[in-house]
Amino acid sequence: MEIYHRISDIRDYVKARRREGKKIGFVPTMGYLHQGHLTLMERAKEENDIVIASIFINPTQFGPDEDYEDYPRNLEHDAKLAKGVGIDIIFAPKVEEIYLKNACTRVEVDDLTTKLCGASRPGHFRGVCTIVTKLFNIVNPDRAYFGQKDAQQVLVIKKMVEDLNFDVKIVVVPIVREEDGLAMSSRNKYLSTKEREAALILFKSLTLAKNMIEAGKRDANLIKSQIIKNIENEPLARIDYVHIANEKNLKEVDLVTGKILIALAVYIGETRLIDNILLEV
């Protein structure tokens, strides 16, 4: 495995592999890898000849009061983990390699981005779409792998790929959870022991909702109010949003039917965590 920092090195590498007829898989990450990322990488290895993972904490998808500066970083450890699952190349550029000082081009997906995380994090998806466009243009992959944990991101990226005719297949990989159910996230590192315990409220609330639906409940507002009540009982938790929506367009539903996404964003102390489940009713 090699670590490249330069766009030109990645381009040269990919062009050489393409001349050999190799299929390229791509796993874009912000590093501080956990089993969720590694599962994406393993899937990419199964389906492609070559897998490139990027490790880049993209400043433009963080709001001014968010955790860009504090976002955990450990390239050396990441490299070991990535090598362990057979990644061929890590692309770990500096910010200056990716963003020129006078950069002024942005990619926007207008629908889908106003709700959920888009509402709490204005500009977030603009940053995501712009960096993913850039990385796709740099890496030129056949397939790119994203985690279902960022449910809205997955929908936005798929829409962007469709609308802008990127010749990249988007592969979505299910959420990987800790044994007790907490969705894996680099931000779990921020949690104190007490917060770590409290953070289980996300998974517990989703499970509660799932059980209600499996027991025949179909009133989305009732289910939502139960989720809210459940989270509000946890003193360390503060709700950002609870959303029961059509899986494709993210519009809130009154009736639970068809393919449904239940998505949460909850602050545990200072740490904002997200989680979701997909259900077919």
Add this chain to the structure above:
Amino acid sequence: MEIYHRISDIRDYVKARRREGKKIGFVPTMGYLHQGHLTLMERAKEENDIVIASIFINPTQFGPDEDYEDYPRNLEHDAKLAKGVGIDIIFAPKVEEIYLKNACTRVEVDDLTTKLCGASRPGHFRGVCTIVTKLFNIVNPDRAYFGQKDAQQVLVIKKMVEDLNFDVKIVVVPIVREEDGLAMSSRNKYLSTKEREAALILFKSLTLAKNMIEAGKRDANLIKSQIIKNIENEPLARIDYVHIANEKNLKEVDLVTGKILIALAVYIGETRLIDNILLEV
């Protein structure tokens, strides 16, 4: 030469040529080809193994009161001309092939697009950047050819390519003029005989400015006021803008020095024409 209407056909064709190691040149046009387009195509033929030209009147770059419906179309004649200069493939998709009904993704270049044509035609460059992104993703060319007549478009596209890391070399080809100096344009077709004569005022005014600068004049405002006076003397002409600017950032200058763009947009009757010259002082 073949004419393709489907994205999948272009993709298959390009992939097959790439496997043969061929270099792909691309000339995006809105059709109704004239010698300006053909010059782009000839240049592309010189520099690439394969040249693809697109003929697509992009609705999203026209304002609601502009000439999208009336824009001249003649695919059959275009095909003959393109074949004559050795184009390999024409890509002539229908609007529905390019834009899905629920498309909601756009590419924006924030600087450069507020002035000149961007000021007179709000949303124009958003439409241009979005369609060029899509066409680049569909055609996947090594080089793409644009005419200097659309001076601002050239700068915007170059910035977009830089900012979004497209692996496409942008080649800019000088303005092609009629014998009397009128810049070639598909929109010249709109001009009546009298308007055709009046339209010469654009080239004459640029020549006047050039002569003033060659005679040692450096006061941009003085030169600009001479251009304006000159155009205002033509009864059929109505100025949209006259801009004397830094060639790179399009900022208006007070002093004519370095690389300078003098750009005009002038209505001749109902027809909006643009023209420009680049000067190095």
